[in-house]
Amino acid sequence: xxxxxxxxxxxxxxxxxxxxxxxxxxxxxxxxxxxxxxxxxxxxxxxxxxxxxxxxxxxxxxxxxxxxxxxxxxxxxxxxxxxxxxxxxxxxxxxxxxxxxxxxxxxxxxxxxxxxxxxxxxxxxxxxxxxxxxxxxxxxxxxxxxxxxxxxxxxxxxxxxxxxxxxxxxxxxxxxxxxxxxxxxxxxxxxxxxxxxxxxxxxxxxxxxx
Numbered sequence: 001x002x003x004x005x006x007x008x009x010x011x012x013x014x015x016x017x018x019x020x021x022x023x024x025x026x027x028x029x030x031x032x033x034x035x036x037x038x039x040x041x042x043x044x045x046x047x048x049x050x051x052x053x054x055x056x057x058x059x060x061x062x063x064x065x066x067x068x069x070x071x072x073x074x075x076x077x078x079x080x081x082x083x084x085x086x087x088x089x090x091x092x093x094x095x096x097x098x099x100x101x102x103x104x105x106x107x108x109x110x111x112x113x114x115x116x117x118x119x120x121x122x123x124x125x126x127x128x129x130x131x132x133x134x135x136x137x138x139x140x141x142x143x144x145x146x147x148x149x150x151x152x153x154x155x156x157x158x159x160x161x162x163x164x165x166x167x168x169x170x171x172x173x174x175x176x177x178x179x180x181x182x183x184x185x186x187x188x189x190x191x192x193x194x195x196x197x198x199x200x201x202x203x204x205x206x207x208x209x210x
Contacts, residue, residue, distance in 0.1 A: 006034045007072075007079040007110070011041040011086055011097050013059035018085050018118040022142075023064075035079075036064055037072045041086075041097045051096075074109035082110040085118045087134035103137040112139040 006026045010016050027034040038060065042051035057066050074082075088095075089102040099105070106113055115138040135141070 001031065004032045004081065005077060005079040006032045006081045006083075007074075007077070008034075008036045008083045009039050009101060009106075010036070010084075011039050011056070011101075012095075013038070013056040015085055015118045016060060016064070018116055019083055020064075022083065022116065035067050035072060035077075036060070037067045037069050039069050039097055039101045041095060044094050074106070078109055078111075080111040081114060082106055082112070083114045083116055084134070084138075085116050087115060087117070087132040089133045091132065103133045107137060114138060114140045114142065116142045 008019050008023050010019055023034065023036060026032045038055065038057040040053060040055045043054055045052045055069075057068060060066050084101075084103075084106070086097050089104075090096060090099070103113065113134075115134040
């Protein structure tokens, strides 16, 4: 049987909770080779007008087997699924991940790119987020409700068509968008939001497309 390679690319350790319950289900599956690879990022230093380099690979819980990003070359590993929680790429003046991990670069080295928003919203998407790269470049977005799913789908279709017309490049010509509802905000009781193995079961359709 095939083993699926599933990779998580968090950047800030404090935001790991948005990915942890999904990671737990994949990590527990014999069908998946799961890796947590914290990636470097930069924070704007207003005093020096420079970017400060940050890496928090040593700040994750002891039970999370962290892989150093220097030892995990995406172009060689070519994971089937990549999970990220930073939607901004270069469009954030305060914090940005290393350019090697911008969504356009990730798409070159993975089967499917999955965006898991860190924030919790009441069922709508802020206008500030409507044009972020991950809204039109990811293959899947994890949302918290059917209402959010409907709104994100509408935004994504509009953005995809607009970007295709504007840039006329292959990345946008081939853009496609799907939404899967599989994750709710984590809590102390991991089963409060989903039953045992529920997350993995909801991702079976994704895996079957690989």
